[in-house]
Amino acid sequence: MTNDKILGKQIFKKWWFWVIVVVVLGIIGLMTQDTTTTNNTATNPPANNTDNTQKVGKLPVLNKADFTGKEGLVVFHDLKTKGYAVTAKYENEKVPAANQDHTEQFTNASATSCSDRLGWGAYIVSDIRQDGDNITVITTNVPNRNQTCPAGTTDDR
Numbered sequence: 001m002t003n004d005k006i007l008g009k010q011i012f013k014k015w016w017f018w019v020i021v022v023v024v025l026g027i028i029g030l031m032t033q034d035t036t037t038t039n040n041t042a043t044n045p046p047a048n049n050t051d052n053t054q055k056v057g058k059l060p061v062l063n064k065a066d067f068t069g070k071e072g073l074v075v076f077h078d079l080k081t082k083g084y085a086v087t088a089k090y091e092n093e094k095v096p097a098a099n100q101d102h103t104e105q106f107t108n109a110s111a112t113s114c115s116d117r118l119g120w121g122a123y124i125v126s127d128i129r130q131d132g133d134n135i136t137v138i139t140t141n142v143p144n145r146n147q148t149c150p151a152g153t154t155d156d157r
Contacts, residue, residue, distance in 0.1 A: 057132030059083055064128045072102070072123040072139035077111040084135045090123060091138050102139065114149035121146065 011017055059082065067075050072088060079086045088102040102123070109116040127138035149155050 057134075059133050062128055062130055062135065067125045067128050067137075070125050071117070071121055072125050072137055073106055073109055073117060073120040074111050075125050075128075076106040076137050079135050079137070084133055086135045086137060088137045088139060091126070091140065112153050114153040114155045117150050117153055118147065121150075 062079075076086055076088050086103075088106040090098070090100045090102055092098045106120070109120055111117065122141050122143050123139040124142045125137055126140040129136040129138065
């Protein structure tokens with residue numbers, strides 16, 4: 001008799017009740033879903049994947065240590081003359097809003113001009129990112145008070 005009373009209730013005939021039941025079952029299903037398949041792809045890469053994730057280009061792969069700590073302007077022009085497609089970016093971890101693309105400014109500046117070297121001399125290479133023949137020179141600002149022309153530049157101040 002009590003079983004008939006429960007099944008005879010009007011609440012089971014309401015559409016919103018069944019929507020709530022489906023949503024609750026969906027949430028329970030998502031919470032109990034096995035997550036090992038998503039983690040498995042991150043820990044076990046496919047067999048045909050190589051350790052080198054860079055695209056293979058015509059030019060050699062660069063060693064970051066050879067460029068880290070050098071003047072960004074000089075490195076930019078050096079890599080351009082070697083045939084790489086180079087972009088220059090300033091990155092500031094503490095103030096991400098200050099990040100800028102300096103490719104145009106570095107292209108217009110000269111590595112042999114004293115005023116350009118002094119003006120851009122505070123931008124030191126912090127990282128080199130290579131994707132085939134495309135290079136991104138990441139610079140950081142290291143203030144200096146050096147006002148003497150670097151060797152091999154013309155004094156055009």
